[in-house]
Amino acid sequence: MKHCRLPTTILAGMASLLGTGAATAAPAPVTLTIHADTPGAVINPAIYGQFAEHLGRLIYEGIWVGEGSAIPNTRGYRNDVVIALKELGVPVLRWPGGCFADEYHWREGVGPRESRPRKVNTNWGGVVEDNSFGTHEFMDFAELIGADAYVNGNVGTGTPQEMADWLEYMTSDTDSTLAQLRRKNGRDKPWKVKYFAVGNETWGCGGNMRPEYYADLYRHYVTFLKTPEGNKPLRIASGSNGSGLQWTEVLMREAAKYMDAISVHYYTLPTGKWDVKGAATNFTEKEWWATINRTLRMSQILIDHSKIMDKYDPEKRVGLYVDEWGTWYDTEPGSNPGFLYQQNTLRDAMVAAVNLNIFHGHADRVRMTNIAQMVNVLQAMILTDKEKMLLTPTYHVFHMYKPFRGATALPVSASANLAEAAEGALLSVSAARGTDGRLHIAVANTDPRETQHVTFKVTGMVPRGFSGQILTATEMDAHNTFARREAVKPAAFNSARVQQGVVQFDVPTKSIIVLSETGK
Numbered sequence: 408m409k410h411c412r413l414p415t416t417i418l419a420g421m422a423s424l425l426g427t428g429a430a431t432a433a434p435a436p437v438t439l440t441i442h443a444d445t446p447g448a449v450i451n452p453a454i455y456g457q458f459a460e461h462l463g464r465l466i467y468e469g470i471w472v473g474e475g476s477a478i479p480n481t482r483g484y485r486n487d488v489v490i491a492l493k494e495l496g497v498p499v500l501r502w503p504g505g506c507f508a509d510e511y512h513w514r515e516g517v518g519p520r521e522s523r524p525r526k527v528n529t530n531w532g533g534v535v536e537d538n539s540f541g542t543h544e545f546m547d548f549a550e551l552i553g554a555d556a557y558v559n560g561n562v563g564t565g566t567p568q569e570m571a572d573w574l575e576y577m578t579s580d581t582d583s584t585l586a587q588l589r590r591k592n593g594r595d596k597p598w599k600v601k602y603f604a605v606g607n608e609t610w611g612c613g614g615n616m617r618p619e620y621y622a623d624l625y626r627h628y629v630t631f632l633k634t635p636e637g638n639k640p641l642r643i644a645s646g647s648n649g650s651g652l653q654w655t656e657v658l659m660r661e662a663a664k665y666m667d668a669i670s671v672h673y674y675t676l677p678t679g680k681w682d683v684k685g686a687a688t689n690f691t692e693k694e695w696w697a698t699i700n701r702t703l704r705m706s707q708i709l710i711d712h713s714k715i716m717d718k719y720d721p722e723k724r725v726g727l728y729v730d731e732w733g734t735w736y737d738t739e740p741g742s743n744p745g746f747l748y749q750q751n752t753l754r755d756a757m758v759a760a761v762n763l764n765i766f767h768g769h770a771d772r773v774r775m776t777n778i779a780q781m782v783n784v785l786q787a788m789i790l791t792d793k794e795k796m797l798l799t800p801t802y803h804v805f806h807m808y809k810p811f812r813g814a815t816a817l818p819v820s821a822s823a824n825l826a827e828a829a830e831g832a833l834l835s836v837s838a839a840r841g842t843d844g845r846l847h848i849a850v851a852n853t854d855p856r857e858t859q860h861v862t863f864k865v866t867g868m869v870p871r872g873f874s875g876q877i878l879t880a881t882e883m884d885a886h887n888t889f890a891r892r893e894a895v896k897p898a899a900f901n902s903a904r905v906q907q908g909v910v911q912f913d914v915p916t917k918s919i920i921v922l923s924e925t926g927k
């Protein structure tokens with residue numbers, strides 16, 4: 408049998424790629440091979456990172472309700488959200504934006520809350536930002552949920568001095584005036600700032616710059632980011648939107664040696680159009696396929712940007728961080744259009760699984776990603792309505808995929824008959840070996856009509872029994888509401904059969920299965 412080794416384990420039948428819908432005949436079994444004898448890169452846990460911008464009801468209500476709130480809270484952070492995030496584990500959290508970052512002046516968010524200035528959030532709904540959630544509140548929150556801090560600096564309306572001062576304020580253990588001010592404001596020990604970005608979308612809301620201009624600005628600003636030994640952030644250059652290859656080319660050519668990573672942003676819009684993006688619920692099967700096919704573009708984006716990076720950085724020292732990704736729909740009717748609030752369905756769960764599988768396949772270069780965004784904005788993990796809270800299908804996928812964090816990605820190849828076997832369907836697969844030696848397998852069947860019968864052969868190890876979870880529902884747009892908070896949630900999956908080293912199971916329509924070896 409002929410095998411084709413796939414760098415990312417996306418396996419597609421032509422019909423689905425063309426968005427024409429379901430197959431006419433029941434699909435034949437799909438045979439896949441997991442190459443445990445040729446392991447790939449370690450999947451950096453930061454691939455499971457999140458993003459929290461001052462946008463809509465994310466920070467205010469979604470995370471921060473203030474100490475005086477009737478909503479149960481710990482030092483102002485709502486308890487239900489904190490508990491859910493701790494259970495999930497958030498390896499890294501990016502803040503304060505997004506577009507907001509390039510209008511954010513950190514001094515306005517420190518000191519007594521009652522004297523912090525009130526500003527218009529010009530990017531998101533024109534509402535008043537009272538700065539009650541600032542540096543101390545963010546860093547304390549990151550510590551509370553156990554996330555590494557990723558702080559995004561202001562290039563658009565800031566100065567190199569302001570940026571350098573912010574880092575000194577956060578990280579200095581001297582008795583400098585800025586370190587003393589931090590202590591006066593309630594924090595004695597310096598914080599660890601693991602990641603720091605110089606601007607956001609500087610080609611757009613961050614200043615409408617040309618790459619040559621930003622490359623010089625990046626070199627300029629980054630020169631003055633000085634922190635104590637042992638507390639040096641990884642320095643991130645503002646990268647392109649998905650298709651902006653020239654941006655990556657210029658930045659890598661002119662500034663690679665001054666950066667530890669460059670970012671890239673890519674959002675999945677069902678229609679691909681910003682004026683009418685498509686609805687979050689009540690969509691057709693055609694829109695389902697359009698969404699899946701658009702999200703698959705992430706794979707080619709990573710291939711294209713990595714190729715450019717390989718030219719300037721063959722050792723792969725510089726990371727490619729997808730620090731904004733996820734679905735972006737028309738906002739929910741009745742909500743403030745500037746707040747980017749959208750429902751989250753089984754389709755979003757599928758998008759999450761497909762993207763995580765793609766990221767695993769690029770783990771050598773992609774060492775961080777941040778889904779946009781954490782609560783109440785775009786493809787959120789959590790939705791709130793005042794005192795009420797629910798976990799979205801996307802949250803459940805991130806939770807199911809936990810065994811992949813820190814595991815070693817394993818290549819998966821498909822038999823030559825796959826395209827025929829899976830015609831009209833699309834499977835997205837990844838496999839990895841945990842630090843304890845156990846094999847983990849994730850399979851997403853994006854076909855809303857046909858069950859897929861999969862067989863995994865494994866080279867280089869003999870798999871034992873498996874158990875895990877499945878996430879699925881009857882409707883494509885199944886979602887959780889405040890009245891039915893658990894309409895979509897994972898169930899136990901123990902139907903994988905292992906015989907003579909071969910693992911077999913059925914993957915029902917529009918379902919995601921994550922399995923871990925039990926050793927039995």
Ligand code: AHR
Binds near residue numbers: 506507607608
């Ligand atoms: O995530 C919402 C916005 O999308 C961010 O503020 C911006 O960086 C991107 O365009």
